[in-house]
Amino acid sequence: MVHEWKRDRQGNPKRRKQIGPRHPRFHLLLPTARRSFDRVDLKLLKQAAIFQDLDEGEAARVAEVCREHEFAVGQHVFKEGEPGNRLFIISQGEVRISRTIPGSGEEALAVLKPGACFGEMAIFDRSERSTDAIANTSCTLITISRSDFELLLDFNRDIAYKVLWSVVRLLSARLRVTNDNLRSFLAMSMF
Known part of the structure; x- marks a missing residue:
């Protein structure tokens, strides 16, 4: 038996219950556990900015908590204001990140290609989504839920260190790009 941990209201880990080998998350708690994950491409996973420093074994551990989801053209991956409970990595297709501006409609902020990671900040700060994510083409996304991600980082300190x-x-x-954009905007508004 192994103890499963969760976080209390202050964010401190606390023991939740004992789980055995038949529990779906048991493999996450054992450092030597092996599992087949044919569906997630490790090279693609390591293209994501937050996983680029991981070695093959660590990337394989992350792949164990990944799931694939498919989205049709125009389908919302998430909407502004929704709770941020998972991060996404584009496996195939494109995703448009946009914001709805009252009176103007949708303004596209970025079009992301395969290997791009998005939605990761909501995993860390538990905030609501600040933009819409819409499938620009039919696409396949790799997702990791917040609970699986936190469990992975809690029990794999080397992965946690590299990811953080x-x-x-x-x-x-x-922040540097935002500062440069703000500086340019302020310089243009002076004329």
């Missing part, structure tokens, strides 16, 4: 450093670099790069 990747997130720090990603946020720093995004």
Whole structure:
């Protein structure tokens, strides 16, 4: 038997219950557990910015909690304001990230290609979605739920360390771009 952990209201891990080998998450708790995951391409998984520093074994551990979902053209992956409970990696197709502007309609912010990761910030800060994600073409997405992701990081400290450093670099790069855009906007508004 192994203990499964969850987080209390303050975010501290606490033991929830004992689980055995027949429990669907048992393999996540054992460091030597092996499982077949034919459907998730490890190279594609490592293309995602937050998983790029993982070695093959660590990427395989992440692949164990991944699921594939297919979306038709125009179908919403998620909508602005929905709770952010999973992250996505594009396996095939394209996803449009957009925002609805009152009086103007939809404004596309980005079109993401295979290997791109999105929705990851809501996993960390437990916030609502700030944009819409819409299938620009028919697409296949790899998803990881927040609960599986947290469990994976709680029981695999090396993976957690590498993923969190990747997130720090990603946020720093995004902040730098935002600062540059703001500087350009302010410079243009002076004329």
